[in-house]
Amino acid sequence: MNILITGASRGIGREMVEQFLKQDSKNRVIALSMNADKLMDLHREYGNRLIAAPISVSEETAKAEIKKLFESGELKGEGLDLLINNAGTYPKEPDDFERVSIDLLQQGFEVNTYAAFRTTQACLPYLKKSKNPVVASITSLMGSISDNTSGGSYAYRMSKAALNMFNKSFSVDHPEITAIVFHPGWVQTEMGGSSAPTTVAESASGMLKVLKGLKKSDSGKFFDYEGDPIAW
Ligand SMILES: NC(=O)c1ccc[n+]([C@@H]2O[C@H](COP(=O)([O-])OP(=O)(O)OC[C@H]3O[C@@H](n4cnc5c(N)ncnc54)[C@H](OP(=O)(O)O)[C@@H]3O)[C@@H](O)[C@H]2O)c1
Numbered sequence: 001m002n003i004l005i006t007g008a009s010r011g012i013g014r015e016m017v018e019q020f021l022k023q024d025s026k027n028r029v030i031a032l033s034m035n036a037d038k039l040m041d042l043h044r045e046y047g048n049r050l051i052a053a054p055i056s057v058s059e060e061t062a063k064a065e066i067k068k069l070f071e072s073g074e075l076k077g078e079g080l081d082l083l084i085n086n087a088g089t090y091p092k093e094p095d096d097f098e099r100v101s102i103d104l105l106q107q108g109f110e111v112n113t114y115a116a117f118r119t120t121q122a123c124l125p126y127l128k129k130s131k132n133p134v135v136a137s138i139t140s141l142m143g144s145i146s147d148n149t150s151g152g153s154y155a156y157r158m159s160k161a162a163l164n165m166f167n168k169s170f171s172v173d174h175p176e177i178t179a180i181v182f183h184p185g186w187v188q189t190e191m192g193g194s195s196a197p198t199t200v201a202e203s204a205s206g207m208l209k210v211l212k213g214l215k216k217s218d219s220g221k222f223f224d225y226e227g228d229p230i231a232w
Contacts, residue, residue: 002028002080002130006057006119007087009035011189012138015200016084019208021046030069030080032057032087032119048074057087057115066122079129082211085116085137085163090191091155100154108155113162120170127177134214135170136207139163139181139222146231164222164232171220178219182207185225198225 003020007013008031020027021042028048031039032055039052051074055065069075089111091104116137127133141147143160164181171179184207185198192198206225213227222230 001026001082002030002075002078002126003082003084004030004032004080004119004123005084005086006032006115008052009033009038011191012184012187012200012203013084013086014039015204016086016207017050018042019201019204021049023208025049030075032062032066051075057085057119058111060118062115063118063122066119070126078126079133080123080126081130081133083120083123083127083133083135085119085135087115088112088138088140088160088191095155096152097154105155105158108159109162112156112159113166116163117166120166124174133177134211135167135177135179136211137163137167137179137181138184139167141183141224141230143181144183144222144230144232168220175216175219178214178216180214180218180220181222182210183222183224183230 005013005017008017017029017031020029030051030053032053034056036052036054043050043052053069055062091107093104095104120135140160142153142157143164145161167179167181184203186192186196187198187200187203188194188196189200203225210223210227222232224230
């Protein structure tokens with residue numbers, strides 16, 4: 001299976017890269033990262049089953065770079081079975097309503113929404129070559145409108161809610177592709193912090209298990225990392 005994961009150098013993304021490589025010797029992982037050099041240890045361990053590409057999915061140039069990846073070298077003629085849009089950011093500046101700037105909102109959308117949109121657009125021709133293509137985008141419970149009782153976090157919440165809507169429209173427009181959004185849990189990463197209750201290993205292995213059991217009828221849905229449905 002060919003699997004492409006964005007934001008792959010640390011946190012949940014890196015853990016998923018490692019688990020897919022360990023899980024099945026037929027898995028090949030294409031890891032996109034602004035810090036692809038941080039994946040060298042995995043490259044040494046797994047050889048050419050890991051393609052670590054220095055691509056920043058928050059830049060428009062990523063589209064041409066992804067095309068080049070699939071149209072030359074070892075991926076030439078290959079399809080893509082699973083795309084995981086994992087790259088994400090939680091803007092660090094104050095984002096209460098009075099102080100949040102449009103620039104900060106823009107930063108959230110650039111990574112959390114547009115990067116996933118752009119990567120999926122770039123990967124579409126290769127997803128179409130797969131017998132059972134899947135797109136899983138890592139959103140957040142904070143992108144759920146019905147779960148929002150505490151307000152604030154405008155940049156993060158708005159950009160993840162927009163990612164959820166992207167996924168829904170894409171699932172309607174492309175019934176041949178199973179497209180879902182995942183809340184990975186509150187996870188111990190640079191973003192989640194050390195007091196988060198869930199480890200990266202638990203979050204990633206939960207999502208891998210859900211992906212394994214995914215049905216076509218799940219397309220357009222919102223799940224947590226244990227496979228429980230989440231309300232919009
Ligand atoms: N941790 C949590 O509790 C939690 C909860 C809900 C949702 N999530 C979501 O889970 C996903 C993974 O988060 P994480 O916790 O693993 O966070 P993390 O450790 O901060 O990693 C985020 C990844 O996103 C990529 N990224 C960050 N800024 C970027 C930019 N400007 N352009 C392109 N890529 C950028 C980085 O990729 P490279 O440097 O490798 O390119 C990085 O590896 C995110 O979508 C996040 O919103 C996390």
